[in-house]
Amino acid sequence: MRILPALSAAFVLTSSIPAAAQVPAAPKLLIVISVDQFGADLFDEYRPRFTAGLARLSSGTVFRNGYQGQAATETCPGHSTILTGSLPARTGIIANSWIDQSAPRADKKIYCAEDERVPGSTYRNYTVSAVHLKVPTLGDILKKLSPDSQNVAVAGKDRSAVMMSGHSVDQRWYWNGKQFVTDLASAPAPRSIALANAGIARLVATAEAPLDPPPYCQTKAKLVPLSSGVSVGGGRLARAAGDYEAFRASPDFDGATLAVAAGLIQDMKLGRDRAPDVLSIALSATDYLGHTYGSEGEEMCLQMYALDRELGDFFRALDAMHLDYAVALTADHGVEDIPERSGGARADPALAPSAMGTKLGQALGLPGPLLAGGIGGDVYLAPSIPSSERAKALAEAVRLYREHPQVAAVFTKDELGKLALPTGAPSAWTLEQRARASFDRERSGDLVVLLKERVSLLTKPTHGDVATHGSAWDYDRRVPILFWRAGMAASDRAEAIETPDIMPTLAAMIGIPIEASSIDGHCLQGIASIACPSR
DSSP: OOOOHHEEEEEEEEOOOOOOOOOSOOOOOEEEEEEEETTTHHHHHGGGOOOSSHHHHHEEEEEEEOOOOOSSSSSHHHHHHTTTOOOOHHHOOOOHHHHHHHOOOOOOOOEEETTTSTTTTTTSSBBBBBBOOOOOOOHHHHHHHHHTTOOOEEEEEHHHHHHHHSSSEEEEEEESSSSEEOOTTTSOOOHHHHHHHHHHHHHHHBOOOOOOHHHHHTTTTTEOOOOGEESSSSSOBBBBBTTTTHHHSSSHHHHHHHHHHHHHHHHHHTOOOOOOEEEEEEHHHHHHHHHHHOOSSHHHHHHHHHHHHHHHHOOOOOTTTTTTTEEEEOOSSSOOOOOOHSSSSSSGGGGGGGHHHHHHHHHHTTTTTTTTEEEEEEEEEOTTTTGGGGHHHHHHHHHHHHTHHHHHHEEEEHHHSSSOOSSSGGGGGOOOHHHHHOOOOTTSSSSSEEEETTSHHHOOOOBBBBBOOOSHHHHHHHEEEEEEEEEEEEEESSSSSEGGHHHHHHHHHHOOOOOOGSSSOOTTOOTTOOOOOOO
């Protein structure tokens, strides 16, 4: 279904693409789009097939070797890098969640976009907040320097919206499973939000027939049976009436998010006055669909086809509003396909902290389990370990992990804390440097465990969760970074850059000064209309 035209008809004008004009000094509206799980491998594979929105962006400046440089390639840390200009080590967003043994609640797991100080807040039932983001976003800085500017965010996930918009926000809307909601109680809801939510409810209430794939998608229709009665590879994204979970893992979800964005642009008159505005949009369907079906089947092909189309509809709507806008598009991370199709392997369940913690307890003669965290990434020693035994416990935990054949590297908190933040081409960073880039002494684990290449962090496939990301390898780290503006000359660039480079580049585009020592990224030279400050 062409959801954006269907939902935005009430607040979008006629469609026409204006002829390319001479690029002015500064755009009135910056639009920063993150496509969740849209790794550079997907972009490279489907780029020759794009004909609409992604084709337009590909006609600007294309960095095909962008990087989320850190080892923690998850949604929250990835989004925290895009508009802060900083690595997760500086933003403080080391993962989607972490363990805080000192938290004054029984639930010690902290969600990246919650305020656990709110009474009754838990990891799963939380109050959305940007309190954990330690640095300002471009929107925060812009509003401080230009109070009339507006900082707006729309996303398929609350954490994506929070990490891209930050602390000083005019409007922030994200999907809660049934509709778009906000955590900003003081912000009046624009008219377009109610229109969009009502239209989405009607859409989901109606069954969706299987999508009609283009010929190049039909070649990927190869059924791959998995365990537990799960199979993927030949689905055409049909949806039963009322199935919100299937809606979330479908192209319609991105169309709905873009419709909300288009409505907010019109309602809030973004890009209409002398003060520049910033709109961040996080599209989440690719991630939900990738987790559900993997990245190399017919399902993902249909998503790429639809994402290109939906973005094309969105840009035509903006053209019809006669806005002077610039676009940057990237991703929070990539993904590795299901190992049953890619030839990789699934993680050994023995690597789970419960299993390794029990083994550690047996080795030390202490009641276990003695570890918490994830199969890969941050692992925490239990607070029940006596202080006199903690050094011994840490050394034994490192030994147990390092001897496992699926583990590539293990680093302790003290080892990472002694390293400087990595610089230079992120493609050349060592595993230790990648781990340092997402290390925060207050929040990171007592040790960081990195699994070997092509080992999925999922131990087994289940319905709705067959593939994942989060590794330190380039299929999760490498993402496209695209810049586009009307009149910009096409430029394909192969150098390795970082997502933190996006913020200072956009700041230079609109003339916002950024203190170089306050961020990790650098303004990208050689992009039309951008005059980078001298270093």
